[in-house]
Amino acid sequence: MLVIDRYKCAYCGACISVCKFNANELVETFVRVDEEKCTLCKMCVRVCPMGAISVEE
Amino acid sequence: MDYDYDVVVIGAGPGGSMAAKTCAEEGLNVLLVEKRQEIGAPVRCAEGISKEGLERFFEIDRKWIAREVSGAIIYSPDGTELKLSSEMAGNEVGFVLERKIFDRDLARMASKAGAEVIVKTTATGMEREKDGLRIRLKRMGEDYEVTAKIVVGADGVESRVGKWAGIDTTVKLGEIESCVQYLMTNIEFDPDFCHFWIGQKYAPGGYVWLFPKGESSANVGIGILPTMTKKTAKWWLDRFVQEYYPDGKIVEFVVGGVPVTGPIDTAVSDNVMLVGDAARHADPITGGGIANAIKGGYFAGKVAKEAVDAENYSKEFLRRYDEMWKNDFGKTLHRNKLLQKKFLKLSDETLDRLIRSIAGYNLEEISVKRLVLELIKKNPKLLWDIRHLFT
Ligand SMILES: Cc1cc2nc3c(=O)[nH]c(=O)nc-3n(C[C@H](O)[C@H](O)[C@H](O)COP(=O)(O)OP(=O)(O)OC[C@H]3O[C@@H](n4cnc5c(N)ncnc54)[C@H](O)[C@@H]3O)c2cc1C
Ligand code: SF4
Ligand code: SF4
Numbered sequence: 001m002l003v004i005d006r007y008k009c010a011y012c013g014a015c016i017s018v019c020k021f022n023a024n025e026l027v028e029t030f031v032r033v034d035e036e037k038c039t040l041c042k043m044c045v046r047v048c049p050m051g052a053i054s055v056e057e
Numbered sequence: 058m059d060y061d062y063d064v065v066v067i068g069a070g071p072g073g074s075m076a077a078k079t080c081a082e083e084g085l086n087v088l089l090v091e092k093r094q095e096i097g098a099p100v101r102c103a104e105g106i107s108k109e110g111l112e113r114f115f116e117i118d119r120k121w122i123a124r125e126v127s128g129a130i131i132y133s134p135d136g137t138e139l140k141l142s143s144e145m146a147g148n149e150v151g152f153v154l155e156r157k158i159f160d161r162d163l164a165r166m167a168s169k170a171g172a173e174v175i176v177k178t179t180a181t182g183m184e185r186e187k188d189g190l191r192i193r194l195k196r197m198g199e200d201y202e203v204t205a206k207i208v209v210g211a212d213g214v215e216s217r218v219g220k221w222a223g224i225d226t227t228v229k230l231g232e233i234e235s236c237v238q239y240l241m242t243n244i245e246f247d248p249d250f251c252h253f254w255i256g257q258k259y260a261p262g263g264y265v266w267l268f269p270k271g272e273s274s275a276n277v278g279i280g281i282l283p284t285m286t287k288k289t290a291k292w293w294l295d296r297f298v299q300e301y302y303p304d305g306k307i308v309e310f311v312v313g314g315v316p317v318t319g320p321i322d323t324a325v326s327d328n329v330m331l332v333g334d335a336a337r338h339a340d341p342i343t344g345g346g347i348a349n350a351i352k353g354g355y356f357a358g359k360v361a362k363e364a365v366d367a368e369n370y371s372k373e374f375l376r377r378y379d380e381m382w383k384n385d386f387g388k389t390l391h392r393n394k395l396l397q398k399k400f401l402k403l404s405d406e407t408l409d410r411l412i413r414s415i416a417g418y419n420l421e422e423i424s425v426k427r428l429v430l431e432l433i434k435k436n437p438k439l440l441w442d443i444r445h446l447f448t
Contacts, residue, residue, distance in 0.1 A: 009098075010310065010312035012101055012313040012314060013214045013215030013314065014214060014233065014235060014313060014314025015314075016214070017214045017215055017228040017233060017316060017396070018229070018230060019225065019227070025354070043230055046283040047230060047235050047314060048235070049235045049291055050237070050290075050312060
């Protein structure tokens, strides 16, 4: 599962732009992930300037 | 059919506000929608813009400007300084903006020209409706819809409008600068210059910048390419700050991504035009996107007017917007994308050699073109493969 640390996230939107599957969305001040669509490809993990995203087994 | 609006603009950054302002001035019925509750905040920007980029469209208002600068200093990995500055005293070449004020003022100008502006409202989707579009909006949890002949997608790096319209704007990992910036006080630097540190040593695939906002406060930030390092942008910036400004105080935090894809094939689809970061119009060398967002917004507004007059909102008709931005800044985006690819391949030692080769010169014209031409002149062998970009 993709986990976004709300305390680290600065709602910048960078992670949205790299998701091929339209699985994430920046809702005002937080990122919402659609688990049905997310393939855990980790593109968003690598782009996040804050290191706020991780994959939990 | 009757539409609620001629044009709905999604996103009130510089691109969207400029599009809405232009549409309204042309007499169109326009709605500008912004999902944040405050236009201009949080800032996702180092706020640098050339004098020319602002003057082309506005009578400059001093309250937009935090600081004027007369040039730039580039530091190579071994610390060699290259100064780019205008000889004439008082000949400022660039501004460091206060974007919280600038963005808001631009939205206000749009509103004054007659655009309807709504904040804390998110566009969540759209579909075709006869010749136009039905746009879904969400305001404080409540869903509603409006119809329009044209949608301008100015929704920034996280843009969805392109995807809704079938324009694939997904950015690859090697095409986005991952950025963190601190507004710092209590630091020392030459406040008449913008400062840039280049090389893998400082910022893999990007650079570190310091843009003065006052005598002792500045935006100190970094952009890196995620394909070139496993560490985060924040990690790299913290490292730099510890070494160079250990006593500095961080009073504001800025985070963002700058899409540096180079020009996309098309920024239009039926009834839809994309502007600014949504159209991936930021410069691949400098990462600057404000000036192009403003230009794109202006062009899109003009084309919207023509389309409404002609009652033709087809992709074919809207292609004249593509032509306008391509003829204006599209060529520079293309050239700078190729330059970026070339520079990414250079080692830190080579960068040192390049910077040293022209370090003593006084380059008065401050542009990527002038700088690279000088480098080519001094290093023809090393840079022979990019010579053609400038002929
Ligand atoms: C750290 C950093 C430093 C930078 N430094 C510089 C610099 O020094 N100089 C420079 O020229 N450029 C710089 N840039 C780039 C510059 O900030 C952007 O290119 C510029 O802001 C693009 O303007 P825009 O209008 O396209 O988008 P934005 O300014 O990003 O505005 C997009 C707006 O759309 C809104 N929005 C998004 N989705 C929706 C939706 N679904 N519904 C409603 N509203 C929505 C957003 O909330 C936002 O307000 C920097 C970027 C970063 C990240
Ligand atoms: S990239 Fe990171 S900081 Fe930015 S919105 Fe996504 S999770 Fe938050
Ligand atoms: S892991 Fe991949 S699919 Fe899932 S949200 Fe991130 S980028 Fe999208």
